[in-house]
Amino acid sequence: MGFYSNQKIRLGVTGLSRSGKTVFLTSLIHQLLRDTEIHESIEASRHRMRALPFLDAVHQERLLHVSLDPNPHKTLPPFRYERFARSLLSDHPEWPDSTSDISFLRLNFHFISKNGWHRTLFGQNVLSLEIVDYPGEWLLDLPLLSLSYAEWSNQMLVLFEEKHRRNRAVAWLEQVAKTDPKSLGTPDLIQEMRQKFAHALKSLKYDGFSFIQPGRFVMPGDISETSELLAFCPLPYQNGVEQPGTLYATMQKNYQRYCQELVKPFYKQWMSGLDKQIVLVDLLENLNRGHDHFCDTQEALKTILKHFRHSSKGWLDWMSPSIDKVLFTVTKIDHVGPLQANNCRLLLEDVLLDAMRVMGMHGVECKTEAIASLLSSHFQEELLEGKRFQKVIGQEGRDRTPVSIYPGEVPQSIPSGKEWQKIEAAKARGESFCFPTFNPPLLESRSMAHIHLDKVIQFLLGDNLK
Ligand SMILES: Nc1nc2c(ncn2[C@@H]2O[C@H](COP(=O)(O)OP(=O)(O)OP(=O)(O)O)[C@@H](O)[C@H]2O)c(=O)[nH]1
Numbered sequence: 101m102g103f104y105s106n107q108k109i110r111l112g113v114t115g116l117s118r119s120g121k122t123v124f125l126t127s128l129i130h131q132l133l134r135d136t137e138i139h140e141s142i143e144a145s146r147h148r149m150r151a152l153p154f155l156d157a158v159h160q161e162r163l164l165h166v167s168l169d170p171n172p173h174k175t176l177p178p179f180r181y182e183r184f185a186r187s188l189l190s191d192h193p194e195w196p197d198s199t200s201d202i203s204f205l206r207l208n209f210h211f212i213s214k215n216g217w218h219r220t221l222f223g224q225n226v227l228s229l230e231i232v233d234y235p236g237e238w239l240l241d242l243p244l245l246s247l248s249y250a251e252w253s254n255q256m257l258v259l260f261e262e263k264h265r266r267n268r269a270v271a272w273l274e275q276v277a278k279t280d281p282k283s284l285g286t287p288d289l290i291q292e293m294r295q296k297f298a299h300a301l302k303s304l305k306y307d308g309f310s311f312i313q314p315g316r317f318v319m320p321g322d323i324s325e326t327s328e329l330l331a332f333c334p335l336p337y338q339n340g341v342e343q344p345g346t347l348y349a350t351m352q353k354n355y356q357r358y359c360q361e362l363v364k365p366f367y368k369q370w371m372s373g374l375d376k377q378i379v380l381v382d383l384l385e386n387l388n389r390g391h392d393h394f395c396d397t398q399e400a401l402k403t404i405l406k407h408f409r410h411s412s413k414g415w416l417d418w419m420s421p422s423i424d425k426v427l428f429t430v431t432k433i434d435h436v437g438p439l440q441a442n443n444c445r446l447l448l449e450d451v452l453l454d455a456m457r458v459m460g461m462h463g464v465e466c467k468t469e470a471i472a473s474l475l476s477s478h479f480q481e482e483l484l485e486g487k488r489f490q491k492v493i494g495q496e497g498r499d500r501t502p503v504s505i506y507p508g509e510v511p512q513s514i515p516s517g518k519e520w521q522k523i524e525a526a527k528a529r530g531e532s533f534c535f536p537t538f539n540p541p542l543l544e545s546r547s548m549a550h551i552h553l554d555k556v557i558q559f560l561l562g563d564n565l566k
């Protein structure tokens with residue numbers, strides 16, 4: 101057993117803001133470390149089976165040990181697993197804060213190969229899994245790389261005709277209407293317009309909308325909000341606007357710098373060379389919030405995933421030619437119960453139908469799954485008029501008040517206009533899709549329960565752990 105066989109894998113954890121990336125990573129690490137921390141004990145194999153029953157390497161007792169590298173990268177800060185886990189496992193558990201910058205993690209899986217000759221030759225194998233965590237807002241910057249300033253401006257001005265956007269952008273839209281883009285691009289005018297635009301984006305974010313571009317306007321990371329790189333907003337095109345010194349030309353230059361100096365390096369460095377990809381989607385919160393939010397998320401996802409599409413300039417090609425598996429995942433299904441996991445999966449499949457078809461044509465294996473990274477409720481099965489359904493019981497608020505909800509039935513496909521009317525009416529009566537944000541559970545056992553995280557690991561890494 102003197103030799104080691106090493107493999108390195110990069111997993112992209114992709115998800116819009118608040119989709120559940122940080123909690124997913126925290127629970128994933130927790131399941132793997134906990135699972136193997138106790139591998140010496142007699143109880144261990146039974147325990148492992150209970151925690152990760154769908155992971156082959158676990159139920160075949162080949163996973164020896166998983167470790168988290170304390171210094172995984174020369175320049176990037178490490179993912180703060182200990183801090184997040186400590187907070188979730190404390191007597192007053194709290195969800196992690198929204199991620200405001202990038203961090204990096206490496207998990208090393210030590211396992212025994214299934215294959216006889218490989219086992220004889222190498223003994224133990226090590227699989228290194230590298231992952232970055234980043235603010236979800238930055239994801240929507242990817243499409244900017246293939247849009248000129250004029251194209252992007254045009255798309256935004258059309259998007260801001262939608263009522264929910266228009267209402268939150270009155271001051272900015274009024275100024276766009278009365279300002280000549282050929283006028284002199286003075287720093288004061290640029291900052292004033294940029295601020296009004298940023299204000300509109302922040303109020304969309306505050307109200308839970310996802311399609312927010314550019315991402316750094318709401319989550320700047322280490323860039324100052326007054327930096328020239330952020331000194332632009334969409335403007336209408338007219339003949340002559342590109343004369344040097346005009347408002348339009350100056351903003352165009354800043355937009356191009358934003359793309360080249362912030363967006364491109366981020367994607368090139370952290371999103372390129374991915375081998376696997378998991379896309380997390382909080383579909384339930386969007387059903388909860390209603391038609392406008394659901395459509396907004398659908399549009400945001402389509403825009404991002406379009407970059408998987410075109411083989412000439414798609415994400416898979418110029419950034420990640422080696423991606424072989426993509427898992428699309430509905431998160432937080434502890435709001436509706438495992439009986440509805442299949443409906444959640446089918447709805448997600450409907451939302452992502454085109455993207456999945458195109459990826460399949462490029463030889464990428466795609467699958468959908470429905471998960472809860474951290475089970476924060478429990479379920480009671482009830483029979484009503486001969487039909488089985490689950491009541492969901494969680495806790496909310498500072499004093500952890502128990503709440504019981506009867507979640508509506510998750511539709512298996514994108515609701516039509518009429519179905520939305522029914523959903524909205526049922527919501528108004530408090531009958532469906534009215535789930536609160538549950539508190540994280542009080543974990544006396546000091547171990548996080550989950551739904552289907554083992555299926556996620558099996559699909560993404562099962563082949564590499566053989
Ligand atoms: N009930 C329940 N809630 C969850 C679960 N996972 C995440 N949440 C909720 O979703 C919120 C966002 O989760 P995060 O993991 O921080 O989401 P994120 O994608 O990292 O968000 P950004 O860092 O803002 O991009 C949490 O604060 C919780 O309220 C889960 O498994 N169950």
Ligand SMILES: [Mg+2]
Nearest residue numbers: 121122198199
């Ligand atoms: Mg996060």
